[in-house]
Amino acid sequence: MIEFTGVSKVYPNGTKALNDVNLKIEEGEFVAIIGLSGAGKSTLLRLINQLIPATSGKISFDGINVTTAGGKELRNVRRQIGMIFQGFNIVKRASVLTNVLSGRVAYHPTWKTILGLFPEEDKQIAYRALQRVDILEKVHSRASDLSGGQQQRVAIARALAQEPRLMLADEPVASLDPITTIQVMDYLKKINAEDGITTIANLHHVDLALEYASRVVGVKEGHIVYDVQIKDIEKQTFLNDLEKVYGRAIHNDEILGEE
Numbered sequence: 001m002i003e004f005t006g007v008s009k010v011y012p013n014g015t016k017a018l019n020d021v022n023l024k025i026e027e028g029e030f031v032a033i034i035g036l037s038g039a040g041k042s043t044l045l046r047l048i049n050q051l052i053p054a055t056s057g058k059i060s061f062d063g064i065n066v067t068t069a070g071g072k073e074l075r076n077v078r079r080q081i082g083m084i085f086q087g088f089n090i091v092k093r094a095s096v097l098t099n100v101l102s103g104r105v106a107y108h109p110t111w112k113t114i115l116g117l118f119p120e121e122d123k124q125i126a127y128r129a130l131q132r133v134d135i136l137e138k139v140h141s142r143a144s145d146l147s148g149g150q151q152q153r154v155a156i157a158r159a160l161a162q163e164p165r166l167m168l169a170d171e172p173v174a175s176l177d178p179i180t181t182i183q184v185m186d187y188l189k190k191i192n193a194e195d196g197i198t199t200i201a202n203l204h205h206v207d208l209a210l211e212y213a214s215r216v217v218g219v220k221e222g223h224i225v226y227d228v229q230i231k232d233i234e235k236q237t238f239l240n241d242l243e244k245v246y247g248r249a250i251h252n253d254e255i256l257g258e259e
């Protein structure tokens, strides 16, 4: 579904964030990207929907070269990719419904969406998306009145309303407490399992990666240094392997479940 071939990213200030990355992700996978702060995880994620452009190499999404796509073709790719951020990125002064309906904008002419003219069918899609994350009762609340975990669920509902085939989650739980973290990860996993939506999540906690992902990819200094299918590995082997990614062993107190 997604293929990186020799992809590098150098930011305008000269920072080499990714260096000759080759990576293939198949439909339906739940991939956790792990690595130290600054390793290049966010860059890797954002290249997929061209939030940032690659410096060299090729990224394809279902055979479409997104690195050269523009206009209609790029819009078509982006429509299929939902995105969730650490800071939720929802419009706080707007209602929950308005936020979720914004996931539908790519399906309509801009002038209609600016005027808030969404067809009834879209509202039904938004209600269903909110139901999936058990927050339908908040549909008319102002987003700013919700807790962080609830706001992230609204963000997931907005991404779902887009009817995506791929979900990119950039540190989706980094701002949440451990209990809310589990809830949000459970929703992402459920959506991946039930809808077959391919999911790629940057995660700071390695035990979340181990528990929720089907595959873990480790990034270090812009290179992919680790790539494992979770079903093929014992927990202790996985923890030992993390030295390749973090440059040192992981201690028990760095694991969420041990906090």
Ligand SMILES: Nc1ncnc2c1ncn2[C@@H]1O[C@H](COP(=O)(O)OP(=O)(O)OP(=O)(O)O)[C@@H](O)[C@H]1O
Pocket (backbone or CB within 6 Å): 011, 012, 013, 015, 016, 017, 035, 036, 037, 038, 039, 040, 041, 042, 043, 044
């Ligand atoms: N817009 C930018 N301009 C210049 N350098 C950048 C920019 N964005 C990221 N970088 C640099 O690129 C490198 C990779 O950053 P990236 O955000 O991809 O890492 P990360 O693994 O996601 O880190 P974190 O876990 O802290 O979010 C870092 O050295 C970072 O400082």
